[in-house]
Amino acid sequence: MKFSSLVERISGTGADVWLTHYAAVAARERGEDVLILSVGDPDLDTPQPVVQRAIDSLLAGDTHYVTASGRLALRTRIAQVHQARTGQPVTADNVVFLSGAQSALFVASLCLAGPGDEVLALEPYYPTYHATIEVSGARLLTIPTGAGWRPDLDRLASMITPRTRAILWASPNNPSGMVLNEGELEVIGNLAERHDLWLIADEVYASLAAGGRTPGLAARCPQRTVTLCSLSKSHAMTGWRAGWLVGPTPLAAYAEQLAMCMLFGQPGFVQEAALTALELGDEPQARARAYCTSRQQHFSRGLKGITGIQGIEPEAGMFMLLDVSATGLTGGEFVRQFFAAEGVSVMDGAAFGESSARCVRVCFATDERTLDEALKRLRRFCAGLPAARG
Numbered sequence: 107m108k109f110s111s112l113v114e115r116i117s118g119t120g121a122d123v124w125l126t127h128y129a130a131v132a133a134r135e136r137g138e139d140v141l142i143l144s145v146g147d148p149d150l151d152t153p154q155p156v157v158q159r160a161i162d163s164l165l166a167g168d169t170h171y172v173t174a175s176g177r178l179a180l181r182t183r184i185a186q187v188h189q190a191r192t193g194q195p196v197t198a199d200n201v202v203f204l205s206g207a208q209s210a211l212f213v214a215s216l217c218l219a220g221p222g223d224e225v226l227a228l229e230p231y232y233p234t235y236h237a238t239i240e241v242s243g244a245r246l247l248t249i250p251t252g253a254g255w256r257p258d259l260d261r262l263a264s265m266i267t268p269r270t271r272a273i274l275w276a277s278p279n280n281p282s283g284m285v286l287n288e289g290e291l292e293v294i295g296n297l298a299e300r301h302d303l304w305l306i307a308d309e310v311y312a313s314l315a316a317g318g319r320t321p322g323l324a325a326r327c328p329q330r331t332v333t334l335c336s337l338s339k340s341h342a343m344t345g346w347r348a349g350w351l352v353g354p355t356p357l358a359a360y361a362e363q364l365a366m367c368m369l370f371g372q373p374g375f376v377q378e379a380a381l382t383a384l385e386l387g388d389e390p391q392a393r394a395r396a397y398c399t400s401r402q403q404h405f406s407r408g409l410k411g412i413t414g415i416q417g418i419e420p421e422a423g424m425f426m427l428l429d430v431s432a433t434g435l436t437g438g439e440f441v442r443q444f445f446a447a448e449g450v451s452v453m454d455g456a457a458f459g460e461s462s463a464r465c466v467r468v469c470f471a472t473d474e475r476t477l478d479e480a481l482k483r484l485r486r487f488c489a490g491l492p493a494a495r496g
């Protein structure tokens with residue numbers, strides 16, 4: 107049987123990067139002694155009032171069809187939270203509630219680019235970007251990082267052509283934890299204005315940056331900026347699939363139509379739970395920030411003295427890149443051998459682009475006992491590598 111050309115665009119390397127992670131999950135289900143540090147899912151519970159609201163909504167019969175873009179009260183609240191965080195004046199008409207920031211990116215991708223177009227993403231980039239952009243028929247081109255994991259903005263400028271439709275980035279970055287600064291954003295904003303480009307800002311980790319904010323371009327370039335955000339990381343709600351996009355009203359209208367084709371609306375009880383989460387104020391986000399900061403410090407301390415490993419301190423987020431080049435292994439070799447020898451899954455840095463191919467990514471948002479055990483196994487594994495012995 108024949109499939110559409112789309113199936114090739116959504117498979118391949120982007121999908122392969124999760125193989126060790128899936129092997130680890132399968133091993134854990136078989137009862138094996140594995141440690142999973144390969145996925146960004148904080149080891150925190152969803153706030154209790156959020157869970158309670160979902161239960162109450164279900165019991166009250168909130169189990170029917172809902173509007174495709176999300177309930178007005180929820181979109182209004184998202185607009186207020188977005189405005190307070192970014193300074194961009196918006197209303198519910200700028201917001202579409204979707205199944206996580208991931209589906210918000212999917213919707214933005216299909217609405218903003220298509221065959222013959224190019225989207226430029228700053229490395230290191232989140233591994234689903236490739237398939238999620240290319241599903242539209244557009245090509246994703248990535249911009250290697252400059253010094254110190256900062257974006258190489260000259261390279262970005264040199265890669266803009268008449269085919270370019272958008273610039274895409276995550277700030278704080280996954281996996282480097284880098285936060286774009288005002289000067290860098292100024293350059294990106296100027297490029298977008300000069301070449302009439304969309305700006306797609308993935309801000310799922312914004313609440314984990316200092317003060318719960320990350321500099322952005324939404325207020326300065328409201329007609330060309332699409333902000334993707336969710337409750338996954340800020341409120342420990344990865345499994346609820348509660349996210350949104352905020353953009354100019356024509357885009358929001360198209361996004362609603364696409365959501366209609368694809369989702370027919372997010373469950374009402376999830377929307378009520380999301381509204382409750384946003385009504386809790388800063389407390390859940392402050393909790394997530396404090397949690398990540400303390401785990402990062404704990405993990406960084408434990409890394410000291412491990413042969414061949416250089417930790418790259420993030421500015422924000424729940425990940426750390428470890429440069430493993432001194433072990434003589436690539437990131438991919440390190441991931442496979444470390445998992446085979448010690449049952450610890452981490453992610454190949456190459457999954458995030460060439461710039462991080464000499465690294466592996468660790469998610470440190472877990473309990474200290476797990477981190478200590480992972481560090482013990484990392485120390486043992488590295489000590490046994492030929493580069494360390496030599």
Ligand SMILES: Cc1ncc(COP(=O)(O)O)c(C=O)c1O
Nearest residue numbers: 206207208232276280336338349
């Ligand atoms: C940079 C980045 N963007 C988007 C997502 C998807 O987030 P969500 O759970 O809101 O779909 C993730 C998830 O890890 C991510 O790291």
